[in-house]
Amino acid sequence: MAHNSHAIPRKMGNYWLQDRLGSGYSGSIFKAYHVHDGTFVALKVQDVDHECPTNRYEQSIYPLLQGGEGMPRLWASGIEGRWHYLVISLLGKSLDSIYRQNLQLGHQRMDLRSVCSIAIQVIARLQIMHNREVLHRDIQLGNCAIGLKPEEETIYMIDFGFSKRYIDPYTRRHIPDSKQKRDFLGNYWFTSVNVHCKGKVPSRRDDLEAAALMFIHLLTPGGLAWTRNGVPKSDSAHDRIKRAKKNARPEELCRGMPSEFEEFLRYCRRLSFSECPDYDKWKDEFQALAEDSGFTDVERFIWPPPPVSKVQPQVVRPAPTRPTMDTDEMENVLNDLAKLQLDPPRPILGDQTNVPAPARKDNAKKPRDIISLSDSSEEGRPKPNGQPLPPRTPVRTRKASQLQKLRYSVLDSTDNAALAVAVEEFTEFLQLGSKTLTKEGFAFLDALYKQLADPSIFVHPLRTLRSANREDNQAPQPAHVKLGVVARLRREVGTASSNRVLANLVADFGAVTNKSSGRTITKDGFAFLEGLAARLHALN
Numbered sequence: 001m002a003h004n005s006h007a008i009p010r011k012m013g014n015y016w017l018q019d020r021l022g023s024g025y026s027g028s029i030f031k032a033y034h035v036h037d038g039t040f041v042a043l044k045v046q047d048v049d050h051e052c053p054t055n056r057y058e059q060s061i062y063p064l065l066q067g068g069e070g071m072p073r074l075w076a077s078g079i080e081g082r083w084h085y086l087v088i089s090l091l092g093k094s095l096d097s098i099y100r101q102n103l104q105l106g107h108q109r110m111d112l113r114s115v116c117s118i119a120i121q122v123i124a125r126l127q128i129m130h131n132r133e134v135l136h137r138d139i140q141l142g143n144c145a146i147g148l149k150p151e152e153e154t155i156y157m158i159d160f161g162f163s164k165r166y167i168d169p170y171t172r173r174h175i176p177d178s179k180q181k182r183d184f185l186g187n188y189w190f191t192s193v194n195v196h197c198k199g200k201v202p203s204r205r206d207d208l209e210a211a212a213l214m215f216i217h218l219l220t221p222g223g224l225a226w227t228r229n230g231v232p233k234s235d236s237a238h239d240r241i242k243r244a245k246k247n248a249r250p251e252e253l254c255r256g257m258p259s260e261f262e263e264f265l266r267y268c269r270r271l272s273f274s275e276c277p278d279y280d281k282w283k284d285e286f287q288a289l290a291e292d293s294g295f296t297d298v299e300r301f302i303w304p305p306p307p308v309s310k311v312q313p314q315v316v317r318p319a320p321t322r323p324t325m326d327t328d329e330m331e332n333v334l335n336d337l338a339k340l341q342l343d344p345p346r347p348i349l350g351d352q353t354n355v356p357a358p359a360r361k362d363n364a365k366k367p368r369d370i371i372s373l374s375d376s377s378e379e380g381r382p383k384p385n386g387q388p389l390p391p392r393t394p395v396r397t398r399k400a401s402q403l404q405k406l407r408y409s410v411l412d413s414t415d416n417a418a419l420a421v422a423v424e425e426f427t428e429f430l431q432l433g434s435k436t437l438t439k440e441g442f443a444f445l446d447a448l449y450k451q452l453a454d455p456s457i458f459v460h461p462l463r464t465l466r467s468a469n470r471e472d473n474q475a476p477q478p479a480h481v482k483l484g485v486v487a488r489l490r491r492e493v494g495t496a497s498s499n500r501v502l503a504n505l506v507a508d509f510g511a512v513t514n515k516s517s518g519r520t521i522t523k524d525g526f527a528f529l530e531g532l533a534a535r536l537h538a539l540n
Ligand SMILES: Nc1ncnc2c1ncn2[C@@H]1O[C@H](COP(=O)(O)OP(=O)(O)OP(=O)(O)O)[C@@H](O)[C@H]1O
Pocket: 021, 022, 023, 024, 025, 026, 027, 028, 029, 042, 054, 072, 088, 089, 090, 091, 092, 094, 142, 143, 145, 158, 159, 160, 161
């Protein structure tokens, strides 16, 4: 179809057309104003005979979305001559144009604050659409636009030409899945692997996966690899995009990013066809990530991003209750410590024979006497008087901080019973939520290894620690190798004769999970952890 503006009348219904705002595959969109009250709107025009009458589809979807936050208002629709038109709220820039502008300014990727804001708002928009039984089916940067002043901090969803109801209005049932391959519908960059590469029927999970890929794209220097050669001009180029998208593992796509992005992508891919996603959980995750990174008011999309506040939230914490020391006093204490003869050696947990008396379980979390003075990684650690610090964010405890707290419980443990409790809590926490072992999960295993091997020494991060680049650069091992090793560990943990033996099993467990694709804990893995807790009780 030719989108010839000369052929389009200057007036449609009660609106005078002005500049063209954009044009897509199926038509054009103009700025327009009402002939009587002068209100500005956006007017979408399409040839009535267009082979893909997306304006008509949109016309049927808009009424379902009216009143929802971030949903444009439909003011009017109709036919003028050979043109079908939709009159909708006039909006500002699309995220695509903001992203490109940012690239032109020399930024290879978007800043974390903006991406968290986009994530929170886009997930909220999908929640509204899905609650109203509508799938978007074409999530991309060009289909998200910010409002005009005073709504420039709100992200709107646009372009419902591919949208569809997923609940049958008559039977009230979810649309059926199908084994038959369908033609791909959506966009090259972000449409989910299931829909794009496997020809599956789109459902809520696919809108969410497209959003996840879009967030990851924004944080990837230069964007996702398969977007870099532009729109494919041949079938073979399109096949290359599909292959690259299908083969890209979440941990590779999200390398160097906060773990929330990898976990969100994995979560979307684990959802079943008709499952309702947990939108609130993921909005909270991105909100907490932003707050932990020192950003405030992140639910507002502020562009350009405001300068990062110098006062990080971690700093705004209650003053320590312990007495302060001046520099001279501190120097004296350090000199005295240096002169101390540590003989006989401090009792260590790894060797049960030299622990003078078994500590009671309620003493388990008794704090140590020496407090780290400079290690900033200790934030969130219980205060020396045993009182936990107030939570940093009122939202809820995030996975990372929860795992960090468990790690501190391990480091503060003075007997095996306390270690067993920490392992039980760790196991339960992962069973209830994401089963992916993040860097905080590996840090927990590291702490456990250290306590079991010899708690009196400082150890450098062990082989259980997850490395951002898989330091040996090896490809992940095949799944059967992991399954075999974990099954063996599960068997051996029940008969381990000492903490030292348990330490080695923990190290092997960390190493095999680190090398596996996905770094998820399997059923056998959970059985291993449960067996470990039981053995720690037995060896107490
Ligand atoms: N309400 C609006 N206010 C301002 N600009 C808009 C509005 N809606 C769309 N645009 C601009 O027009 C472009 C095309 O709009 P839209 O995606 O709705 O049209 P389309 O013909 O369905 O496009 P596509 O072929 O990309 O699906 C958008 O990327 C945006 O820049």
